Amino acid sequence: MSTINPFEYAARCKLRFPSLRGYLSVEQLWDVPLRSSDDFNLNAVAKAVDKALKSATEENFVDAERTPEHDRLETSLEIVKHVIATKLGEEAAAKKRADNRIEKEKLLRILAEKQDGKLTALSEKELQRRIEALDA
16 A cells, blocks of 8 residues: 555545545545535544544554555545645635735835825926827
């Protein structure tokens, strides 16, 4: 399992993830929201997989045997965590873009005000010359 890509493993093994609305495929995980008012969100999916993993891992101090079920559940949890991390990154990037857009609009308004202030400081003759230059 260590050499195979988790998403390839999921496709080959047809992994499904428990949710409030039934079992989900890997593709459907990308459509599940990070947060929601009900329990249909990625956090709830991750918790369900983690709970299944913990219940499958019975404490045994003598025979620490790994089963295919352990691999399946660990990979499932790894995939859900990856989807969550990716969506959180996209969310943060979108917030940064929005913040940058607001900052840029603010700076452009201030720049326009400063440029207007410079124009009002011009004498009548200078204003007239600039108007005539624009007409030419």
